[in-house]
Amino acid sequence: MRIVMIGTGYVGLVSGACFSDFGHSVCCVDKDVAKVNALRDGKIPIFEPGLDELVAKNVAAGRLEFTLDLAEALPGADAVFIAVGTPSRRGDGHADLSYVHAAAREMAPHLDPGAVIVTKSTVPVGTGDQVERIIREARPDLEFSVASNPEFLREGAAIEDFKRPDRVVIGVNDEHAAGVLHEIYRPLLGNETPLLAMTRPAAELTKYAANAFLAIKISFINEISDLCEKVGADVLDVAKGIGLDSRIGARFLQPGPGYGGSCFPKDTLALLKTGQDHDAPLRIVEAAVAVNDRRKRHMGRKVVQALGGDGNGKVVALLGLTFKANTDDMRDSPALAIVRALQDAGAQVRAYDPEGMEQAKALLDDDVVYCTDAYEAMDGADAAVIVTEWDAFRALDFDRVSELLRDRLLVDLRNLYDRADVERLGFRYVAVGR
Numbered sequence: 001m002r003i004v005m006i007g008t009g010y011v012g013l014v015s016g017a018c019f020s021d022f023g024h025s026v027c028c029v030d031k032d033v034a035k036v037n038a039l040r041d042g043k044i045p046i047f048e049p050g051l052d053e054l055v056a057k058n059v060a061a062g063r064l065e066f067t068l069d070l071a072e073a074l075p076g077a078d079a080v081f082i083a084v085g086t087p088s089r090r091g092d093g094h095a096d097l098s099y100v101h102a103a104a105r106e107m108a109p110h111l112d113p114g115a116v117i118v119t120k121s122t123v124p125v126g127t128g129d130q131v132e133r134i135i136r137e138a139r140p141d142l143e144f145s146v147a148s149n150p151e152f153l154r155e156g157a158a159i160e161d162f163k164r165p166d167r168v169v170i171g172v173n174d175e176h177a178a179g180v181l182h183e184i185y186r187p188l189l190g191n192e193t194p195l196l197a198m199t200r201p202a203a204e205l206t207k208y209a210a211n212a213f214l215a216i217k218i219s220f221i222n223e224i225s226d227l228c229e230k231v232g233a234d235v236l237d238v239a240k241g242i243g244l245d246s247r248i249g250a251r252f253l254q255p256g257p258g259y260g261g262s263c264f265p266k267d268t269l270a271l272l273k274t275g276q277d278h279d280a281p282l283r284i285v286e287a288a289v290a291v292n293d294r295r296k297r298h299m300g301r302k303v304v305q306a307l308g309g310d311g312n313g314k315v316v317a318l319l320g321l322t323f324k325a326n327t328d329d330m331r332d333s334p335a336l337a338i339v340r341a342l343q344d345a346g347a348q349v350r351a352y353d354p355e356g357m358e359q360a361k362a363l364l365d366d367d368v369v370y371c372t373d374a375y376e377a378m379d380g381a382d383a384a385v386i387v388t389e390w391d392a393f394r395a396l397d398f399d400r401v402s403e404l405l406r407d408r409l410l411v412d413l414r415n416l417y418d419r420a421d422v423e424r425l426g427f428r429y430v431a432v433g434r
């Protein structure tokens with residue numbers, strides 16, 4: 001199959017590289033000149049484990065290429081995937097579909113008959129109809145299909161998720177589109193990956209419902225963790241106790257500083273808007289969003305409380321800035337609210353993240369001191385705070401830490417350590433829900 005991927009970000013680049021690894025011929029298009037030039041020079045613009053090797057291998061095999069020029073990429077394409085961003089629209093929380101609409105308008109003049117246009121971006125119900133209308137207006141006589149194929153990969157484990165997904169969801173209105181998508185995903189189907197074919201609106205909604213459900217699970221365990229702190233229970237016991245129930249499942253039951261990233265915050269908001277527009281309010285999702293909004297800043301206050309209730313004159317070492325480990329993505333990371341809460345309380349922040357510092361610098365103000373490793377961040381700090389669950393923070397050298405920290409205080413917002421172990425070393429230990 002000949003595939004064109006429009007948008008070469010976290011999803012487009014991983015999907016394009018994996019499709020080419022399946023044996024398809026893939027051309028990735030992006031408008032960002034620096035990104036395309038970097039990719040052509042063999043440089044990967046994002047941090048995603050294993051992606052550099054996968055891209056290099058498939059470029060060398062002649063199955064994967066990058067271009068700025070849609071007109072050059074599109075002729076002969078069997079499928080054109082749209083993988084552009086769908087951020088929150090400023091002011092109202094609806095998904096901003098301007099990039100999706102622009103991609104549809106730009107591709108229309110260059111499509112060949114029989115092309116299947118597939119939205120891989122996370123888009124609200126009805127977006128497939130809009131894409132179809134835009135192309136139909138530009139090319140009234142063209143035979144084409146529009147399908148939905150939402151993506152469920154997780155940053156940090158994106159290649160594994162793409163190649164061994166729990167399921168592939170396709171929303172199709174016609175046999176031709178179903179056939180093309182079946183052919184594209186055929187290499188996965190032998191591994192018993194279910195390919196779920198449904199209507200386009202059902203596929204579009206499935207992605208939002210999945211993200212909202214996972215966000216609810218996170219907010220739920222975070223509220224239970226607050227209750228655990230009040231009643232002297234250990235949330236890890238409770239999470240295990242409920243997670244082993246197969247009706248509930250253990251994943252997404254880790255308490256922490258709240259969910260962030262490029263998907264859950266914007267997708268939960270967009271789903272709430274869809275619910276309101278259709279007079280079907282989603283109260284449980286609303287509560288999950290409200291709990292999460294409060295939680296991020298509350299984590300900053302938790303640190304200040306641990307410092308004795310006053311941040312003035314205090315120096316805090318933040319270990320980790322990205323919204324989770326194994327990505328450089330800082331979008332809506334809880335670290336952003338935590339830094340602000342600490343600075344508002346008068347504290348100075350020294351920070352280190354293995355991959356996210358460049359992206360963090362663009363989002364945080366200049367008062368943050370960026371360090372080259374965790375130990376430099378802790379040098380002269382009053383307390384260390386683990387914000388992201390990077391492996392590099394799981395086995396800190398506590399002899400070194402005790403020499404560097406002014407006050408032996410570790411605030412562990414990811415519950416990476418055992419309380420008894422840390423206290424035995426003479427540290428005060430503040431965790432989440434324990």
Ligand SMILES: NC(=O)c1ccc[n+]([C@@H]2O[C@H](COP(=O)([O-])OP(=O)(O)OC[C@H]3O[C@@H](n4cnc5c(N)ncnc54)[C@H](O)[C@@H]3O)[C@@H](O)[C@H]2O)c1
Binds near residue numbers: 006012031122154
């Ligand atoms: N990041 C994730 O983990 C993830 C997971 C599942 C689904 N999604 C969804 O996938 C979509 C893409 O997310 P992302 O994180 O990859 O976004 P991203 O911001 O990393 O990448 C989007 C890319 O599209 C490019 N672009 C925008 N308009 C274009 C156009 N008209 N022509 C060519 N290129 C264009 C941008 O330059 C950018 O490189 C979103 O809808 C998101 O919700 C993301």
